[in-house]
Amino acid sequence: TRGMTVDTQEYHPEPRVAAIVGSHQHPEFIVNVKETGRILLVDYSDIDNLKITTLDAARFLHDGGWDVTKRYFLTAANQSDKIAVVDSKDQRMVSLIDVDKIPHPGRGANFVHPDYGPVWGTSALGNDKITLIGTDPEGHADHAWKVVEVLHGQGGGSLFIKTHPKSRNLWVDTPLNPDEKVAQSVAVFDIDDLDGGFEVLPIAEWANLGEGPKRVVQPEYNAAGDEVWFSVWNGKDQRSAIVVVDDKTRKLKAVLDDARLITPTGKFNEG
Secondary structure, eight states: OOEEOTTTOOEESSOOEEEEEEOSSSSEEEEEETTTTEEEEEEOSSTTSOEEEEEEOOSSEEEEEEOTTSSEEEEEEGGGTEEEEEETTTTEEEEEEEOOSOBOOTTOEEEEETTTEEEEEEOBSSSSEEEEEEOOTTTOGGGBTSEEEEEEOSOSOOOOEEOOTTOOEEEEEOTTOSSHHHHTSEEEEEGGGGGGOEEEEOHHHHHOOOSSOOEEEEEEEOTTSSEEEEEEEOOTTSOOEEEEEETTTOOEEEEEOOTTOOSOOOOOOOO
16 A cells, blocks of 8 residues: 555655545445545455555545445545545546545435435534535536535534434434533434424433443444444443444433443444
8 A cells, every 4th residue: 555645745654544445336345545545446356466445535535335235345545634525437537525524424424315316425523514515426527526515413423323224313413522411312304394303312311321422323234224323432441331222212222231232323223
């Protein structure tokens, strides 16, 4: 990954790989090189003779996710305040979209906006913005790769935003917000009434863990799409938990409180 930075053309001897994603279009890995701001398309069809296509994005690339068609990869260049869009089918950069401040989408959130059609959303570390970007160049060309709407959540310090094809809820965490109440709760928007603001759910309070920062992080759906699971992250010597919420009613469904749960974050469905 060593090479020149995309903007200042300075040599970087050891830039980090921030994300590796498998293409759905070609036998390729999409590799985000953080400090240089370049995206590598690594063709592994001939493992002894690798071919690499280099795309110029923006510095400090981090994580990202697919649009609903799994053709376009949207990824944050967080300290550059941009979202890079890669067309994995045509193997080219499509756009660099201005998004402030310090976008941190995780995999982002795809849903059909009532006015703008298919969109992909990201929250941010540096402010309360939830930025929605149009992702349908064929059906909604006027909105494709543009910021179509900016929502306002509880505050900055967000790491993950989540929804599900079977849901009309949009969940936004804020675990790194300096306000304890904000870091220990989650905001949820109604996709059909985005102008109606958000509801706050006291996830950490429901966990009833006692002392600690109790940061609520990384909402993830179960395989059926009817439950949302939240990690309540505490220090390694403190009690942590996973809180399960009914997606339809937004009510507490269960608390998984076990000594083996130490600083939980991501959660994944198997089978």
